[in-house]
Amino acid sequence: xxxxxxxxxxxxxxxxxxxxxxxxxxxxxxxxxxxxxxxxxxxxxxxxxxxxxxxxxxxxxxxxxxxxxxxxxxxxxxxxxxxxxxxxxxxxxxxxxxxxxxxxxxxxxxxxx
Amino acid sequence: xxxxxxxxxxxxxxxxxxxxxxxxxxxxxxxxxxxxxxxxxxxxxxxxxxxxxxxxxxxxxxxxxxxxxxxxxxxxxxxxxxxxxxxxxxxxxxxxxxxxxxxxxxxxxxxx
Numbered sequence: 001x002x003x004x005x006x007x008x009x010x011x012x013x014x015x016x017x018x019x020x021x022x023x024x025x026x027x028x029x030x031x032x033x034x035x036x037x038x039x040x041x042x043x044x045x046x047x048x049x050x051x052x053x054x055x056x057x058x059x060x061x062x063x064x065x066x067x068x069x070x071x072x073x074x075x076x077x078x079x080x081x082x083x084x085x086x087x088x089x090x091x092x093x094x095x096x097x098x099x100x101x102x103x104x105x106x107x108x109x110x111x112x113x
Numbered sequence: 114x115x116x117x118x119x120x121x122x123x124x125x126x127x128x129x130x131x132x133x134x135x136x137x138x139x140x141x142x143x144x145x146x147x148x149x150x151x152x153x154x155x156x157x158x159x160x161x162x163x164x165x166x167x168x169x170x171x172x173x174x175x176x177x178x179x180x181x182x183x184x185x186x187x188x189x190x191x192x193x194x195x196x197x198x199x200x201x202x203x204x205x206x207x208x209x210x211x212x213x214x215x216x217x218x219x220x221x222x223x224x225x
Contacts, residue, residue, distance in 0.1 A: 004156075031211060043157070043200065043215040055212065090156050096211050100145055100204055104156035 003027050004105035006091050012111045013081060021076045021108045023091030032074035033092040033102060034066060043090070049074055050096065081112045115140045115205050119216035126223050129190045134219045136201030137183040144206035146184050147213060148177050151198045160186075160199075191223045 004025045013019055025032065031050040037043045047066045048055045054066065063079045078085060091105040116139040126132055138146065145164050149157035161170045163179040170177050174195065176187040186199055198220045202213040 033212070040217070041198065042217050043202075045212040045214070048212050057212075092156075094211065099162065100211055101147070101159055101162055102213060103159060104149075106156045107154075 004091055004093055004103050006089075006105040006108050008108060009106065010109050010111075012113065014113055015081055015083060017081050018077070018079045019081060019110070020078070021089055021091075021110070023074050023076070023105060025072055025091075025093040025103075025105075027093055027095070027103060029093035029095045029103075030071065031094050031096050032068070033094075034074065034076050035090045035092060035104075037088040037090060037107070039087070046076075047074075078110075081110075083112050086110055086112045115203060115214040117201055117203055117214055117216035119199075119201050119219050121219060122217070123220045124222070126188075126191055126221070128192060128223055128225050131187070131189045131191070133188070134186040134199055134201075134221070135183060136186070136216055138201075138203045140203050140205045140207075140214075142206035144204040146179055147202045147204070148184070148186055149200040149202065151200055151218070157200055188221070191221075193223045193225050196221055196223045 007022045033048045034046040035043050046060045065077045068074045088107045088109050090107045092102040094102040118137045120135045145162050148160040151157045161177040166181045168179050174189050178185045198218040200218045202215040
């Protein structure tokens with residue numbers, strides 16, 4: 001039973017397009033996250049979100065926006081894609097109850113041509 | 114700003130040759146230090162959480178320890194299946210956002 005799932009696994013698109021990546025967790029967690037892993041494999045937080053607040057890393061362009069239809073889903077929308085957006089994007093979730101362990105999805109490899 | 118530095122960047126071991134990976138960190142207040150394993154093409158897989166200096170946790174051939182400035186991941190008698198990138202991350206109690214700051218990882222290769 002997959003705990004954190006993402007679709008699609010691979011996404012290839014042209015510069016300037018708008019795309020979305022979906023994330024779902026079945027762990028009953030209250031907080032979800034998006035991370036970006038660049039070509040050097042460095043994993044960096046983009047957003048954290050629970051039903052109370054959205055925290056955005058200040059370095060994330062406003063072309064990126066998370067949208068949460070419900071507690072189990074946090075989708076990532078990207079407008080006007082640029083070459084530099086090519087990376088692997090990971091969704092994660094946690095229950096903020098003192099343990100805070102984050103569980104990661106399998107990743108979405110985005111390639112912008 | 115939180116900082117996490119992992120060393121070495123890459124480590125090549127013979128099967129059975131024990132070693133340690135280092136994670137040094139700077140945070141205003143440590144809420145937790147996390148170790149993850151990442152295989153190629155996959156998401157990070159949770160290994161351990163450490164919360165306070167002196168704490169140790171073990172799982173099979175892995176043992177994680179924590180001091181006020183660094184954490185070690187000790188690998189005893191490694192096997193080829195232990196080959197992966199090991200990531201260290203910290204959660205800052207002062208950040209208020211539960212976000213993790215990751216190091217760049219140590220790529221471990223265990224040769225049969």
